[in-house]
Amino acid sequence: MMRLSLNLRMAAILVVASLLVPGGAVAQESPYLVTYDHHMEEPHYLEISLTPVVAAPKQGNHFAGTTFELEFAPKAWWTSALYLDGQWTSRESSLFTGYRIENRVRLLMEEHAINPVLYIEFANTSGADKTLREFVGFDSWMDLATSNAEARLEKEREIETKLILSRDRRGWNVSGNLIAEKNLAGPPWEFGYALGASRPLALAATPYVCHFCRENFSAGIEAYGGLGEQHEITLANTSQYIAPCLSWALPSGLTLRVSPAFGLTSASNKFLMRFGISYELPLTR
Numbered sequence: 001m002m003r004l005s006l007n008l009r010m011a012a013i014l015v016v017a018s019l020l021v022p023g024g025a026v027a028q029e030s031p032y033l034v035t036y037d038h039h040m041e042e043p044h045y046l047e048i049s050l051t052p053v054v055a056a057p058k059q060g061n062h063f064a065g066t067t068f069e070l071e072f073a074p075k076a077w078w079t080s081a082l083y084l085d086g087q088w089t090s091r092e093s094s095l096f097t098g099y100r101i102e103n104r105v106r107l108l109m110e111e112h113a114i115n116p117v118l119y120i121e122f123a124n125t126s127g128a129d130k131t132l133r134e135f136v137g138f139d140s141w142m143d144l145a146t147s148n149a150e151a152r153l154e155k156e157r158e159i160e161t162k163l164i165l166s167r168d169r170r171g172w173n174v175s176g177n178l179i180a181e182k183n184l185a186g187p188p189w190e191f192g193y194a195l196g197a198s199r200p201l202a203l204a205a206t207p208y209v210c211h212f213c214r215e216n217f218s219a220g221i222e223a224y225g226g227l228g229e230q231h232e233i234t235l236a237n238t239s240q241y242i243a244p245c246l247s248w249a250l251p252s253g254l255t256l257r258v259s260p261a262f263g264l265t266s267a268s269n270k271f272l273m274r275f276g277i278s279y280e281l282p283l284t285r
Contacts (some may be wrong), residue, residue, distance in 0.1 A: 035196030100124030127154030137190030
């Protein structure tokens with residue numbers, strides 16, 4: 001039976017303990033670009049999102065990976081999304097790299113000390129995908145240095161699952177994601193995590209339409225990275241990142257996000273720049 005290291009067990013205890021701290025529930029626009037919280041898409045709305053990430057690997061050409069997302073909620077407890085991925089690499093080419101289908105199911109609709117959500121995603125992409133939506137296993141900057149001509153020949157059909165644990169308290173949101181991903185071509189399972197904490201700059205809403213009011217802005221921080229594979233759960237030789245994040249929610253339904261991410265290990269990219277733009281479009285019943 002696999003045994004987690006002492007550091008990993010302590011990290012898990014601290015995350016769960018922080019989620020258990022009592023407090024009131026507050027709905028908010030999350031600034032996260034990697035971590036998921038327990039808030040679902042509202043029924044009768046379609047969210048359209050574009051989330052680019054720009055980076056320069058330690059060796060190789062700089063690039064931009066982009067995800068176009070269509071997200072809707074068949075039920076209040078169920079959110080589904082379609083992702084279309086693409087990338088551009090300097091001195092090489094632009095590519096459509098595949099698609100992903102995501103489903104999230106909230107297990108408890110009322111607010112609890114910890115709010116669990118189950119996530120499952122099917123991805124059909126090529127090895128040239130550079131959207132960097134998460135890091136698992138021993139993902140490294142070296143994976144991004146392969147040329148498009150070579151990487152596009154590799155087909156990746158994967159199942160990704162997440163256990164999302166999230167809590168709103170006193171205006172703060174604290175969220176933790178445990179990630180397990182597997183290529184359908186065979187073993188191993190690869191593991192990763194994402195942690196986030198965020199808060200609106202103000203909790204009380206102004207009584208009039210306002211674009212630059214403090215309650216329209218949320219700020220936070222994320223940490224994410226790989227945890228090795230099924231026979232080697234470890235932080236050694238994995239990519240690890242810390243990333244402040246900021247969102248601006250406009251009254252029109254448009255939300256803008258930005259998050260610079262800083263690599264903490266030798267396997268990480270030195271720097272990633274993430275952006276997000278999303279719009280909620282009302283649907284007719």
